[in-house]
Amino acid sequence: MATDIATKASTRADGARRRKRAVRLSTWDRVAIAVMVGIPVFLTGALIWFPTVSSVLLSFTNWDGIGGLHTIHWIGTTNYRQIVTIYPSFWPAFEHNFYWLFALAFVGTPMGMLLAYELDKNIRGTRLYQSAFYIPVVIAPAIIGLITELVLSPQQGLISSLFADPRHGHVIDWLGNPAINIWAVLVFACWRHASYVMILYLAGLKALDPTLREAAAIDGASEAQAYFKVVLPALKPINIVLVVITVIEALRAFDIVYIINHGRNGLELLSVLITDNIIGEASRIGYGSAIAVVLLVISIVPIVVFVWNSFQQADA
Amino acid sequence: MSDHSSPSSDSAEDKNLLSRRKLLYTGAAGAAALYTAGASKAFGAAAPTEEVAAAAGTVTLGSYETGPGIKALAAVTKKFTANTGIAVKTNTVDHNTFQEQINSYLQGHPDDVFTWFAGYRMQFFAAKGLATPIDDVWKALTPQMPPAVKAASTGLDGHQYLVPNKNYPWAVYYRKSLWKANGYTAPKTWAQFIALAKKMQADGLTPIAFTDKDGWPAMGTFDILNMRINGYQYHVNLMAGKQSWDSPQVKAVFQKWTELLPYYSQGALGLTWQDGATQLENKQAGMFLLGGFVTSNFKPANQPDVDFFPYPMINPKWGQDSIDAPIDGYMLSKSPKNLSGAKALVGYFGTAQAINLYLPLNPGNLAVNKRANTSHYTPLQKKEAALIARTKHIAQYMDRDTRPDFASTVMIPSLQQFLNNPGDINGLVKSIQKQKVAIFGS
Numbered sequence: 031m032a033t034d035i036a037t038k039a040s041t042r043a044d045g046a047r048r049r050k051r052a053v054r055l056s057t058w059d060r061v062a063i064a065v066m067v068g069i070p071v072f073l074t075g076a077l078i079w080f081p082t083v084s085s086v087l088l089s090f091t092n093w094d095g096i097g098g099l100h101t102i103h104w105i106g107t108t109n110y111r112q113i114v115t116i117y118p119s120f121w122p123a124f125e126h127n128f129y130w131l132f133a134l135a136f137v138g139t140p141m142g143m144l145l146a147y148e149l150d151k152n153i154r155g156t157r158l159y160q161s162a163f164y165i166p167v168v169i170a171p172a173i174i175g176l177i178t179e180l181v182l183s184p185q186q187g188l189i190s191s192l193f194a195d196p197r198h199g200h201v202i203d204w205l206g207n208p209a210i211n212i213w214a215v216l217v218f219a220c221w222r223h224a225s226y227v228m229i230l231y232l233a234g235l236k237a238l239d240p241t242l243r244e245a246a247a248i249d250g251a252s253e254a255q256a257y258f259k260v261v262l263p264a265l266k267p268i269n270i271v272l273v274v275i276t277v278i279e280a281l282r283a284f285d286i287v288y289i290i291n292h293g294r295n296g297l298e299l300l301s302v303l304i305t306d307n308i309i310g311e312a313s314r315i316g317y318g319s320a321i322a323v324v325l326l327v328i329s330i331v332p333i334v335v336f337v338w339n340s341f342q343q344a345d346a
Numbered sequence: 347m348s349d350h351s352s353p354s355s356d357s358a359e360d361k362n363l364l365s366r367r368k369l370l371y372t373g374a375a376g377a378a379a380l381y382t383a384g385a386s387k388a389f390g391a392a393a394p395t396e397e398v399a400a401a402a403g404t405v406t407l408g409s410y411e412t413g414p415g416i417k418a419l420a421a422v423t424k425k426f427t428a429n430t431g432i433a434v435k436t437n438t439v440d441h442n443t444f445q446e447q448i449n450s451y452l453q454g455h456p457d458d459v460f461t462w463f464a465g466y467r468m469q470f471f472a473a474k475g476l477a478t479p480i481d482d483v484w485k486a487l488t489p490q491m492p493p494a495v496k497a498a499s500t501g502l503d504g505h506q507y508l509v510p511n512k513n514y515p516w517a518v519y520y521r522k523s524l525w526k527a528n529g530y531t532a533p534k535t536w537a538q539f540i541a542l543a544k545k546m547q548a549d550g551l552t553p554i555a556f557t558d559k560d561g562w563p564a565m566g567t568f569d570i571l572n573m574r575i576n577g578y579q580y581h582v583n584l585m586a587g588k589q590s591w592d593s594p595q596v597k598a599v600f601q602k603w604t605e606l607l608p609y610y611s612q613g614a615l616g617l618t619w620q621d622g623a624t625q626l627e628n629k630q631a632g633m634f635l636l637g638g639f640v641t642s643n644f645k646p647a648n649q650p651d652v653d654f655f656p657y658p659m660i661n662p663k664w665g666q667d668s669i670d671a672p673i674d675g676y677m678l679s680k681s682p683k684n685l686s687g688a689k690a691l692v693g694y695f696g697t698a699q700a701i702n703l704y705l706p707l708n709p710g711n712l713a714v715n716k717r718a719n720t721s722h723y724t725p726l727q728k729k730e731a732a733l734i735a736r737t738k739h740i741a742q743y744m745d746r747d748t749r750p751d752f753a754s755t756v757m758i759p760s761l762q763q764f765l766n767n768p769g770d771i772n773g774l775v776k777s778i779q780k781q782k783v784a785i786f787g788s
Contacts, residue, residue: 094751095449096474116780119759184613185621206559206616208766291559295615295762310446311467311750314785 082326089320095313102316109320120321123298126212127328130219130299131280138220139276142227147257149228150235164229166222175289178218179205208296215286215297223279227272234268235261270339277332281325300325404433405687407676408457410444411708418707422700429694432687452476458682459691464498464673465742466585467750468508471677472501478678478685479505483693487715490698494740495714498673509696510675511704512711514638515730516566516743517654517669524629525653532655536602539658543609546632553609555631557617558765561758565744566635566670567606568761571599573668574660578739581668585747587786591779592772600764600771602660607768615765637672638730642710652726656733668739672746673714749785756781 055063089109093102113120145163149156166174181188182204190201204214242264246256262269284301287293293302300321307318411419416438423434437457444451444461451460452471462468471477484506488496491510499508525531528549533539543553558564572581576595583589584596611617611625620643625631627644634640641652656666676695682688694700698717705713706722712731713720720731734740745753760778764771 096453096476112784116777116784118763118777118781119755182616183621184616185624201613203613203616206613208615211616291615292561294561294759295559295766298759306755307751310754311448312754313449314751314755 085319085322085326088316089323091316091319093315095308095315105316109317110324113317113320113324117303119294119298119303122296123293123300123303124324126298127281127283127300129212130216130283131277133216133220134223134276134280135273137216138223139227139272141220142224143231143272145224145228146231146235149232160232163225166225167229169222171222171285172289174218174222175286178215178286179290181218182214205290206295211290211296215290219283219286223276226275226279230272230275231265231268234265238264267343270336274332274336278329281329300328403684403687404435405459405682405684405691406457407434407436407691408444408451408460409436409438410441410461411438412441414708418704421703421707422695423691425700425703426691426694430687430690432684432690434691452679456679458684458688459676459678462508462675462677463742463746464495464508464510464675465746466748467742467746468499468677469502470749472505472507473503476680477501477507478680478682478688479503479507480509480678480689480692481506483509483689483696486693487696490715490717491696492714492716492735495673498740498742499675508675508677509692510673510714511695511701512675512708513671513673513714513734513740514711515669515671515734515737516570516635516637517656517730517733518633518635519626519640519652519654520633521626521629521648522651522653524632530632533658535658536660540605543606543632547609551629552611552625552631553633554606554611555622555625555634556606556610556614557619557622558614558762559616559618559621561762562745563619563622563636564761564765565753565757566637567603568599568757569670569741569744569747570635570657570668571602571660572596573739573741574657574664574666575599575602577661577664578668578741581741582747585744587749587752587782591782592775596775596778597771600768600774603764604768604771607765615762637670638712638727639710641726650724650726654726654729654733656737667737668741669733669737670743671734671737671740672743673740674711752782752785756785 088102090104090106091102092105092108145159149160149163153159169177179187184190184201184203184205187204189204202210205211238261242260243256246260251259282301283299284293284305287297287299288302288305291297292306293299304318304322304325306312307314307321407419407423409416409419419436423436427433435457439447448462448471453476462471468477472479479501484496484499487509491499495510495513496506499506499510501507520530528546530542530545533542546553556563556567569581572584572595575598576584580589580595584591589595611622611631619636619640622631622634622636623640623643626634626640627648635657641649644652656669659665676692678685678688678692696715698713698715698719701713701715701718705711705718709722709724709727712723712727712734720728723731741747744757748757756778760774760781763777764774767774
């Protein structure tokens with residue numbers, strides 16, 4: 031309020047000259063704005079929109095990536111038809127991406143929120159816990175994959191060494207049995223995701239006005255009531271970020287399964303199928319692009335929800 | 347120690363450097379960084395020879411060698427420079443990265459000469475016009491090389507595109523002391539093979555080490571069963587896409603394979619070939635079908651205790667007349683800057699002198715040149731060389747004998763599918779056939 035009045039006063043005092051200056055831009059201003067807007071626009075166009083549009087176009091072609099553009103053949107929707115009908119890895123991958131999403135959404139994220147909530151209470155040794163829980167985020171996802179492998183490997187893994195004698199006893203094949211390996215891997219994915227969520231949520235909790243909780247306590251709310259009726263709604267912006275991050279993490283999951291067995295045999299994911307078909311000698315550019323487009327379409331749903339939500343907030 | 351190549355994961359050295367290799371998978375950024383690192387290293391290495399280069403020109407060499415292979419190759423190129431005055435600028439790239447980037451590498455600004463594999467994998471790029479034919483180089487080499495090696499170096503158009511220098515066989519390896527203690531003898535026929543496996547099982551062993559987490563090792567079993575049951579030519583045609591995958595012949599291969607499954611390592615799909623080699627070394631497993639690199643992780647004391655037998659006969663019509671013995675070599679990119687120098691270099695790589703320099707520094711491989719010195723071979727290597735020499739047909743391994751996209755995106759998942767669900771052979775071969783038609787276009 032005070033600043034408002036001050037601004038109004040000074041505007042009135044300085045008169046038209048000041049208002050004019052605020053509108054007219056010097057040459058340098060224009061250059062600076064052009065550079066600041068132009069570079070990101072160029073980069074977004076070159077690194078995001080161009081590849082995206084190319085992928086969509088290529089998904090209707092048959093190309094092995096060798097030779098010029100004239101070697102690209104239009105084949106219509108053949109790639110899509112083949113992917114959903116004769117590609118045995120596609121539907122499992124599709125399913126696994128959704129398992130991943132559900133695991134992160136119903137285990138990883140709530141776990142991270144719980145950890146953040148507990149740590150926010152400044153219990154004894156909170157810094158120690160915080161660092162311990164935060165480590166998985168600092169470690170590269172590829173290393174998480176390596177750790178997963180070291181823990182679960184049927185012959186040399188930690189679990190087999192502790193609980194079974196691989197020479198005689200029956201080994202649970204955590205990595206090789208396609209009925210269970212996705213769940214074993216999801217434990218590690220959730221471990222990493224929980225720590226990521228924890229750090230974001232903790233920041234949100236720290237920023238929350240403590241008087242809200244005090245007021246709730248004075249009104250006689252139980253801890254659960256205070257959390258669900260006061261804290262959770264107050265953290266709505268953070269919650270939306272968490273939802274978006276959870277969806278993004280689930281859709282771009284790649285590293286852990288790729289490290290373990292190149293995302294095969296029960297660990298198929300859409301991201302891996304794209305890589306398998308496009309990268310390397312396989313070079314089924316059109317086929318891989320079609321899978322990428324499928325993933326893009328799936329990704330667009332949460333993005334639209336998020337953008338729509340943000341605009342609504344901006345309008346309000 | 348050889349470079350068994352596959353789209354997924356590779357040579358023995360690579361496997362040894364487990365963590366390093368795995369870190370490379372973190373993405374293209376890592377790969378690119380490594381590529382640059384490799385390049386700058388090569389520039390540094392080449393600096394002292396630059397004066398020579400000015401006099402006689404320079405040949406650039408793109409290499410996927412790792413570990414001892416790097417030193418071995420350097421010794422050969424050094425000698426080449428001393429002989430001819432032509433400098434060689436070697437650009438070493440991580441083995442897997444090299445393979446994964448081969449398409450863009452060959453279409454971009456490739457080195458004059460590059461390391462590669464024989465068989466369809468070479469023919470594919472030759473047919474795409476990304477390699478230079480070197481028939482003139484082969485004029486001198488032909489009398490020194492076995493015909494099977496020349497055939498594997500020849501493109502689909504009848505021209506030669508590759509100069510090979512080394513290979514290794516796929517056979518069933520075992521530990522001599524274990525076999526002696528238990529009184530096992532090498533089986534010649536399928537019935538003896540199964541009987542031996544049964545006996546080993548009764549003795550508390552895992553009869554056959556089998557591992558397929560990486561996806562490619564199972565191809566070795568498919569190859570050998572197919573060649574034993576249907577013959578080499580059928581195998582070659584099948585790999586080339588000329589045969590149908592839902593044929594009775596292919597079904598027979600999978601049918602035969604199911605007989606082996608009860609004798610395999612537990613949890614095979616969760617084990618790497620190194621795990622299998624460990625089972626063999628620790629005498630938990632009785633035998634292991636793998637390439638000659640199986641012993642590369644063995645303790646030195648255990649190395650002499652290893653022997654092998656060629657895969658047993660199934661169909662008497664074919665006997666034991668074929669094996670997988672992948673050949674590695676060197677090719678010329680499509681338009682080398684220094685064509686005469688590049689031809690001189692690949693020609694030199696195939697000579698006995700070059701191979702004699704190379705092999706002692708990168709043991710575990712066998713020379714393909716008949717005139718190469720074999721006196722440094724271990725008894726096992728001598729036996730391996732004899733096996734290759736007496737075997738009529740040499741295949742290159744599935745992922746080198748067929749289209750790379752078919753091998754990696756269809757066959758690896760399909761073979762794993764078979765191992766998980768051996769009951770549904772009909773459904774499996776139908777699925778493979780449909781995908782094969784989609785990829786080969788017929």
